[in-house]
Amino acid sequence: MEDIMIELKKNVSEKRYIHILGVIDSADELAEKFSVSKERARLAAIFHDYAKGMSKKNMLEFSKANKLDFDDIEYGNKELMHGKIARHIAQNNYNVNDNDVLNAIEFHTTGRKKMSELEKLICLADYIEKNRDYPGVDKIRNLVDIDYNLALYTAFNGTIIHLIDENKIVHTRTVEARNYLLSILNEKGVCV
Ligand SMILES: [Fe+2]
Ligand SMILES: [Fe+2]
Structure with a gap:
């Protein structure tokens, strides 16, 4: 694990590394x-933003060289591509199976319908880790103790509203994840 953290630190900015440490802590806290x-939660957290x-x-070159498939919404969008690339690195360079x-x-990056408990956990940890500071983050943090599905539903709603306000494309998987949680x-x- 220590070796992974050393490599990770070389690959991301200081700010991103601190965020990842925050996600690892949150994943650890949410596991129960x-x-x-906790081991699986931490492992997914370590790699999520690798x-x-x-x-x-580089993302486009890496994807071509490794034959990674992206849909039209994902292709060329760094925010959406980094998850699948990180999966490939975890699987092929670190034997995560x-x-x-x-x-x-x-x-x-998007969530999806019928997402597993671990998938939900990592999405939520990513939204609420202690270094996050965006309008509404405390509301989401407070909802975790009431119902974690409600917390993640609220987080996805916030993302969707934000993307619409910014005239950006909303990935269909995020809408499906939101509907699934609802x-x-x-x-x-549960009252929403
Ligand atoms: Fe990410
Ligand atoms: Fe993240």
């Missing part, structure tokens, strides 16, 4: 709530 092992420091040009961990790394909340009778 999501009934996920590729975030790559330039767009736990499919749920790999999915959590890949899909932390169906879970409705089924459980």
